[in-house]
Amino acid sequence: MITASLNAYIGLSAILFAIGFLGVLLRRNALVIFMGLELMLVAATLALVAFSRFNATMDGDVFVFFILTVAAAEVAVGLAIVVALFRRRGTIQVDELDSLKN
């Protein structure tokens, strides 16, 4: 049986969010950046589920439904964009995609 305080869950959620954010900041590969975004969404859902459980309500859990759906749609569209980008430019390193810069 797992027992942990709300603080522990919120702290873990913050750490996961920070790791995802670190990936988004530091990595140049668009696919890994997407994985970082997913990790941040999952960290947010963990906090929502923990709050929902400790407050004995269901609303946070239902909200996680919606987050899961939006995340799935986002991944589908984002990866389609990555594939289109790769077809046109031959790279998915975000450093080399700077045609709007000048």
Next chain:
Amino acid sequence: MFNALFVFIAVFTVVCALGAMLSRNTVDAAMCLLLCLAGVAGLFVALHAFLLAFLLLLVYAGAVVTLFLFIIMLIDVRGAAVPPRRRIATAAGAAALVLVVAGLASLATRGRLSLPPPPPGLPVGESLKAYAELLFTTYLLPVQLIGFLLLIAMLGVIALSRKAP
């Protein structure tokens, strides 16, 4: 406060998340993400959100990570040279790390989240009923909006992945 099993799952999840973000190989990153999601699903089970744990595995592990692997296969990016890190990105990462550590420290020392331990969860059938009731009464409009959003995403993906003339 918390017991060994929680610590084990938490450390496992964090290590896998770090592996996903820091590994050079994209396939390794996707696999680490998969393990990390399994750890989060375990935490959901600990929080008595059984349906959400199942959905997380189904949607993320079953669909999202598989999609990532297909895309990695489709656009072969092996052998891409690793450019040196920009200094500003490293500085931003360090600042974010300091902020997170400060936030965690203040949560640990001054956090007032000491809710009473939760009551025993509903049995699985009852909790499914509660989900359904909320989804089809209070949150009926968001459910329909989400359905519409999925339709638009589907159309968008079809339009994006057409071959350019």
